[in-house]
Amino acid sequence: xSSQLLSTQASSPGSGGLPDTAWVRFLRAHAALTRELSSRxxxxxxxxxxxFDVLVQLYYxxxxxxxxIDLARSxxxxxxxxxxxxxxxxxxxxxxxxxxxxxxxxxxxxxxxxGMRKIxxxxxxxxxDIEELFGSRFSPEExxxxxxxxxxxxxxxxxxxxxx
Amino acid sequence: xSSQLLSTQASSPGSGGLPDTAWVRFLRAHAALTRELSSRxxxxxxxxxxxFDVLVQLYYxxxxxxxxIDLARSxxxxxxxxxxxxxxxxxxxxxxxxxxxxxxxxxxxxxxxxGMRKIxxxxxxxxxDIEELFGSRFSPEExxxxxxxxxxxxxxxxxxxxxx
DNA sequence: GACGTATACTTGAGGACGCAATGATCATAG
DNA sequence: CTATGATCATTGCGTCCTCAAGTATACGTC
Numbered sequence: 001x002s003s004q005l006l007s008t009q010a011s012s013p014g015s016g017g018l019p020d021t022a023w024v025r026f027l028r029a030h031a032a033l034t035r036e037l038s039s040r041x042x043x044x045x046x047x048x049x050x051x052f053d054v055l056v057q058l059y060y061x062x063x064x065x066x067x068x069i070d071l072a073r074s075x076x077x078x079x080x081x082x083x084x085x086x087x088x089x090x091x092x093x094x095x096x097x098x099x100x101x102x103x104x105x106x107x108x109x110x111x112x113x114x115g116m117r118k119i120x121x122x123x124x125x126x127x128x129d130i131e132e133l134f135g136s137r138f139s140p141e142e143x144x145x146x147x148x149x150x151x152x153x154x155x156x157x158x159x160x161x162x163x164x
Numbered sequence: 165x166s167s168q169l170l171s172t173q174a175s176s177p178g179s180g181g182l183p184d185t186a187w188v189r190f191l192r193a194h195a196a197l198t199r200e201l202s203s204r205x206x207x208x209x210x211x212x213x214x215x216f217d218v219l220v221q222l223y224y225x226x227x228x229x230x231x232x233i234d235l236a237r238s239x240x241x242x243x244x245x246x247x248x249x250x251x252x253x254x255x256x257x258x259x260x261x262x263x264x265x266x267x268x269x270x271x272x273x274x275x276x277x278x279g280m281r282k283i284x285x286x287x288x289x290x291x292x293d294i295e296e297l298f299g300s301r302f303s304p305e306e307x308x309x310x311x312x313x314x315x316x317x318x319x320x321x322x323x324x325x326x327x328x
Numbered sequence: 329g330a331c332g333t334a335t336a337c338t339t340g341a342g343g344a345c346g347c348a349a350t351g352a353t354c355a356t357a358g
Numbered sequence: 359c360t361a362t363g364a365t366c367a368t369t370g371c372g373t374c375c376t377c378a379a380g381t382a383t384a385c386g387t388c
Contacts, residue, residue: 033317068336069335084338105383106335135186246367
């Protein structure tokens with residue numbers, strides 16, 4: 001038997017004790033959940049969480065297309081992050097690019113037929129995973145409560161310009 | 165306006181209808197908060213969030229030292245993640261390594277004097293930032309509520325399946 | 329029209345971190 | 359003592375993502 005009987009969670013050796021606050025739990029929960037969800041999503045559908053996120057945004061968007069910059073803002077990635085992510089989705093044929101007629105600076109990301117099928121296929125299992133690992137932990141009221149509490153947190157500092 | 169059994173979607177393709185569930189808010193809040201906190205921490209103290217996390221763990225640990233593997237588990241990094249992170253902290257002189265007398269496989273990470281000063285220095289501003297961006301959004305009761313809700317989420321699947 | 333500034337997007341460089349493979353060491357059963 | 363199987367740690371490799379810089383376009387002002 002190993003010599004260490006020490007816990008995995010020493011509580012208060014020194015002063016104040018190990019911080020186990022809402023914030024720390026938030027951080028840990030995020031790490032654990034995203035790792036598990038992302039590994040399942042990757043294994044079943046070859047998508048990252050961000051891929052899925054973007055595909056869902058497009059799925060619900062008017063005309064199934066969005067300006068790349070709006071896409072970036074809505075999933076909280078940087079402009080360059082979106083470029084590289086869409087590179088991958090384009091290479092996989094899930095998303096196509098389309099130039100904007102009225103403004104040559106902008107490019108749209110459009111969900112392809114294949115992308116539609118992909119997201120409709122992946123949605124089911126992924127939502128089930130989210131439900132298993134996240135949603136099912138709470139009663140309906142608690143879920144609302146949690147959503148409400150989380151909604152108070154600051155969202156975007158990214159050089160806000162809210163108009164189109 | 166009744167809640168759908170199936171999900172998460174309360175949207176029609178009208179000007180950006182997208183699922184805005186507790187889970188999505190959780191993801192977005194995490195992205196926004198960590199980005200802001202990490203950028204402040206980096207600017208003021210040249211530490212990443214994970215660096216800080218590890219230093220705090222050591223700060224509260226018995227003898228200000230921990231086995232690397234326990235450190236990894238407590239901050240939810242992989243073993244290799246901890247190795248590389250500690251590489252950095254060692255290079256900066258904030259942490260030292262120490263071999264274990266009774267088990268040659270394990271190495272301890274020990275907080276140095278310089279590391280002590282660093283964490284005591286960084287703690288104040290970082291906790292203030294967390295309070296500003298996170299804690300101050302809630303009343304004391306809500307904070308407890310949130311901590312309670314977050315505590316229900318699964319934490320570590322790390323390594324083998326320990327069936328009860 | 330020329331000029332200045334804001335916006336959209338891309339690219340190069342680099343950091344953080346996971347996974348899988350490897351080496352070293354311990355523990356235990358034969 | 360040796361073979362077998364865990365456990366701790368490190369390393370190679372790849373991925374995701376950010377920042378800073380660069381390019382192209384739009385638009386307001388003179």
